[in-house]
Every structure is written in C-alpha cells, then in structure tokens.
Amino acid sequence: MQETTREALDALFTKQKAAFRANNNPSYEQRMEWLRALEKWMMDLRPEIQRAVAEDFSVHSPAITDIFETGGVLGRNRYIQAFLEEWMAPSPRPLPPEAHGSSTCEVILQPQGVMGNISPWNFPIECSLVMVNEMLAAGNRVIVKVSELAPATADLLQRTVGDYFDDDVLAIVAGGIEFSQYFSGLPWDHLTYTGNTSVGRLIMQEAAKNLTPVTLELGGKNPTIFLDDGIDEQHILEYLSFKFCKSGQICTSPDYALVPEGRLEEWIDIAKSVWQKAYPQFIGHPDVTGIINDRHYNRLLDWLEEARQSGAEVIALNDEEPDPQTRQMPMYLVVNPGEELAVMREEVFGPITPIKTYSSVEEAYDYIAGRERPLASYLVTAARNEADVESFKRSIISGGAGVNVFGFQAAWPGAPFGGTGGSGIGCHAGKEGFLNYCHAKTVFNCAQDNPVKVSVCVPYGEVTQAVADASFG
C-alpha cells in the first residue's frame, strides 16, 4: 500500500473539482462509459482480487471473494447499466391548470459534484467500489480512501485504477487514521463513510464544518428471533452458515440470537450436531476466513474470556482451539450472557453468537427496541405464518430485514441498503441509492396565464383575494 500524502490528495481534489466545473452534466453515454470501465476493471482483476483478499485475511475462500466482493460490484454495475437511462429521465410533475394555467413543472437530476468515499477493511473491494457505481452513474467524480487494515487489496486498487480511469473521474488514495481525518475535513460535495458507528460520529462532525451531506453505512447488533417453529436442523444450519461467512466479519451478520424459553438446550444441541457434520475438522479448513488482524483476534478472545469469568457458558461448536497463526477461530456460543458484557454491549463482528431467551415475541421486540437501532433484523420460522411475518416487519425498526435468510436484503441491487439511527444515514443500491447521489432540482417554467403568479404581483387585488380564498375552499 502506498500512503498518499495530503499534498497529493489536495491536488487530486482540486483537479476533480475543476473537471466537474468544466462538465457538470456528463451525458448518458459518458456515464455508461464509466460504468463499463468499472465493469471491465472487476472482470480483469478477478484472480488478483482473490489473491489480495486472501493475503489480507490470511485465509479467505476465493469463491466467497467472487460472490461477495468482485461479484457484488459487478452485479450492482450491470443492474445500473440496465436502468440508467430510465433513472436519468426528467420527471414531469403535473400542475392544476386552474392554479397554474399552462405552466410546467419538472424535476431534473443533477450530479452533486466531487465525492469522498471512506471504506473499511472487511469488504475491501465491495465497500470501496459498490457505491461508486451509483456515484458515477449520477455523474459525479469520486476519490476513494481505502482501509489501511487491508493493505494488499488497497495496493492492488491503487496500482490498477489508472488503467481504467482518468484520475479526474475516479482515484484511489490510502492512508491511516490521521490521513482519514484530513480526508473527511475536505469540502466534499458528498462524503460517504462505511465503518464502525463511533468513527461515523467523528466523520459527521468533520463533514458538518463544510455542510457536506453524508451517507453513513455503519454497524450494530443485528438480532435474530427464532420462533418456536424455526428450531430445526435446516434453519439452524442456515443461521450458522451466514454467521460463519467471513467469520462473522460482515455488517449484516446476525449478531445475537433470541430463542424461546425452554428451547435453548435443544437449539444448542442441534447447532453442535449440524456444525460437526458440516465441518468434522474446522480449524485449518480453507472455508474458514481468518480474523483480519491480531488486534481483532485478541479482542474476540478477550470478550470470550470476560464472558467465562462472569460465569456464562462458552461453547466452541467443534470443541477446537483458535489458531493464532492463521487467526481462524471456532464458532462460539455464549449462553445467556449478562448485559454488562462486551459481547452484549458491542457489535461482535466475529464468529461468536450470544444467545438469550424470551418468553413472548412481544418481549423479544421490546428487548430489541430498547437497544440502538440495528442494521439488520432477522426472523426464523418454518411456517412463515403471515401474521408472524407482518408483525416482525412492522414491530422492529432496523436498516433492513430478512425472513429465513441473512444478508440478502443488502445484496439485491434493485433495493436500497442503508441503516437507521445508530446503524447509519442514507443508502446506496436501488433507485433510492442513485437518487442519494443526485441533486433533485425542481424547475418551474411559468406561463403568463398563471393565476397564482398574477395573484402575487403588486398591487394586490381581486385575483390575490380569490387565490387566498381558494386555499381554504
């Protein structure tokens, strides 16, 4: 990874600002060209991305890199290419002729300008580039600040971006916390940050100094409610499969599980049995993603130790030990942890499931409502009873939700993805994501036969009074 200097960042920023001023309305064809360049970049780099991500995580399945990282960017890109022309079209807003005569009103979408994008280590490709699709589609220019904690991937993006983009359209910069602070203080036209909630607060404070609008894609503790009818081998295997993916280092990973009272032992027994069947030998298996670095590896072990010390039962599903060399960790359960423990206060972001019990679904909803709003909430139910699903959907306020599935609500390019409250502000993906990176400008083109216009021309008279009275008619 090449640390970018502040001077180099300033020069790029100035260059992009000038390029935007010179062309603040890129054509559809121009935007499609940018999108196709991004598509080609991802297609060409597939094997190198697999290698770089594996280097950063110590162990990372190439298939999972293809699906979640490179494939995530490609899927979004192609979806936008199919809809861009439709999304860019001006939107006429009909006016009542008795008020506005033959005037017209329309909403046109303008680019916002030069955008900063700060990305985290956990999806070093996807979180750096997936929303760049919408940013470019909306006609903006972008500088991405990649995470210093995924240096091999950062290096790959830095070395190759110039083969596909002029740096006044898209540039990649890299640096640590101080550089990131400087980056977030520049007068961007929009600043997007993906990462943890406490840094999100700092980013927003920096952006506020310039009145820069922000999109914050943050984390949180995503609950999973198991209904009575969801406790079986298939559903628990599905839960563990997503929790396991990237060793839980995904913002939409289920964080803790809520299980009906009286079913806890059964849930745990099923979890042990399905997991041992899936992976008789777990640690050392190439499917098991390593924890990103020693700091996070030790953080997770410390939290488990704290839970043990408190008297909570800690279960390693395969009865195996973590490996400090590869940073692979077993799948752990922490049974009925106290609320004061780190595993219940903080986002786990690792292969640990705290499990709590509930006596009624309303109690489970209430428990979730008493905490910070999560990025995702999940319901597991074999019956998929309409009333149960409806009450789950409506009762919990979260960024997105999944019924009998995890993460899919964040992966479909046709629907928005974003948090609420502590889990974020704004969104990307879907038409809503495209709009997030546009300015919706209303243009009112007034005709002389417009009675409302006549009514506010001085001196006020009969028409003024008639329009005033009509407002109350």
Ligand code: NAD
């Ligand atoms: P990280 O440590 O890589 O930090 C993210 C970015 O913030 C990096 O580019 C880093 O340089 C920068 N940064 C760190 N400290 C900073 C500071 N004080 N000021 C300015 N910039 C700073 O990643 P992380 O935060 O550990 O990422 C994991 C978190 O991100 C989890 O909470 C996860 O849930 C969340 N996340 C959310 C989404 C989403 O789309 N909502 C996606 C991925 C990850």
